[in-house]
Amino acid sequence: MMLFLWATLALMLGSSTVIADSLKDIEHVVIFMQENRSWDCYFGTMPGVRGFNDPNVQVNSDGQSVWHQQVDPEMSQDAKTLLPWYLGYLGRDTLDAIQCISAGDNSYYANQAAYNHGLNNNWARNNTPWSWGYFKRQDLPVQFAIAEGWTAGDMYQEAQITATNPNRVTLVSGSINVPGGPQGKDQGGVYIDNREAPGCDEHGASCYPLHWKTIYEYYEEAGVSWQLYQDNDNFDDNPLAWFHQFQNAHPDSPLAQKGMGFVGLEAFYLAAATGTLPAVSFIVGPQELSEHPPWMPKDGAWLQKQVVDAVTSSPKYSKTLLMISFDETGGFGDHVTPFHSPHGTPGEWMTDPLxxxxxxxxxxxxxxxxxxxSPWTRGNRVFTERADHNSQILFLEKWLAARGHKNIETDQMVHWRREHMSDLVNALDFENPDYSLPHIPEAETPHINNQGNYAGTGECLNRHRNPRPPVPYGKQQNVNNTLFFEDGFKEVVGYLTEGRYLTFEKGGQALTIPKLGDYIKTLKASRAKRDHSEITQRWIIHYISGEESGIFTMSSAFDGRWIGHRGELLGTDYRDAAAPLRISFLGNGNGYTIQFVRGGEYLTIDRDGNLKMMNPSPAPKEGFKVFSVTYHN
Incomplete structure (x- = not known):
């Protein structure tokens, strides 16, 4: 057995730092997708992200925010709504039991029913009340450490509102063949569930196998090296296996050997240790370590740490990017109603097959x-751009094109996704790489039975015949306790989206609202705190010209006043008079500019710490650093 051989080899070979200072200098990209967890269920409590401290949370026409999920009388007589709740709230044995808890249904039907035509308020009623439960740092110490050591994307969405297979198919092809997209009716789909039987289902959907071209076929034709790494136990999570051309590939062909072979994860660890990874690596983990409920987060954490350690210990870490994602939510809910295309968009909208x-x-x-x-995403940052599994394809395309490869852009991706999903490049800061490594706590080694198989989840289920705790109906009067979040901050990268409290800082000073008794009636600058916790420097942005315009109004988290034209301050009732502000991300450590749409002046802080208005031309080359903050004060 070769376990941990990669680590030994890495120490023997040493690490020669070869700097990658632009996109084209990256040599290796590793794609690692796990299973079935939502953002809120894992990271809703994390400081500095769009989680349970969301100032822009959706409020429906009944006056209830989406925090309040509807509860029917037959579910409970003690409450009409259910707030998010910590699955381990009872403590003691509960903290062990929730490792092997299952929340709810991850099917197309259950997800659409919970979404409820945009109200996003039926997770408890149309899935399960455990769907609205969440974990904390103490349950996921490794996952938290990895996310906070580098850059987490808190607006990264599953590609399809449904189960595993359609999401993984999107990751390798950019489509599930919704009518109006690039594929024809005879190519399989519309693939909305995990069906793997020849032909179509009773609704005429999920026709199988699939016949359109995957990204790895483009890469093979373009001479890009690639390899899918999987063990014999791959939880049937290899999406290439659902395509006709891979199923029928000759055993000696590149499609069969690179996409269907069981080369094992040890081969990945060895290649990482020797600096011989292909350009694109795709990792498919075993069932017990997949994090798919009831398989345990702590066992998945062990696998995540193995992969991260292999990459960061490699002599090629300085030229490698690893992306860890999850295919879908697994029946766990999320409070952010999905960003999606306009009604009727070809390849996106359909008449429900059911x-x-x-x-x-x-x-x-x-x-x-x-x-x-990666070294260019190091350092407790949050990436705020709208993205989904297509974004990983878009990144690969942009990176491979920068390296001189031709004909690597797939024509199978739905056009709207190509135009509106992030390509992730803004998450990387090539001007300020950081080759240091964060501390990641040791992960408990998964239990292995007498047959040599992973068996931790079975042991957990034997200890806890019903790992689901009682639902706290009628016991959520203290909203601050149930909507738990940690105090802290993250530096923001990428174009801005709603959902966070933000500070805008430059040269040690921050945009500040004077207190109401102050004679100053306009914005000012004042000394920023190292932990960015000053409430008078905390701001909320609001969309006013569509979610993709980059134009916002800004209100103070301290007293609700609005920024008006040229920085004057308006009362809480003057939202309609607030100044439209264009906030632009400059990238590579240069921060954000804030420009008044009317007049075009830029807001800035000079070297003496004074707030200034700059003429529209030339535009500033350096802007504000922005921090997403979550504090209870």
């Missing part, structure tokens, strides 16, 4: 955990 929901969009769906590990 005949239940009417006209629906297939995706993008709810948020899932996503982390980018």
């Amino acid at each position: 005949g239940i929901f009417g006209e629906v969009f297939s995706g993008p769906g709810f948020r899932v955990p996503f982390v980018m590990i």
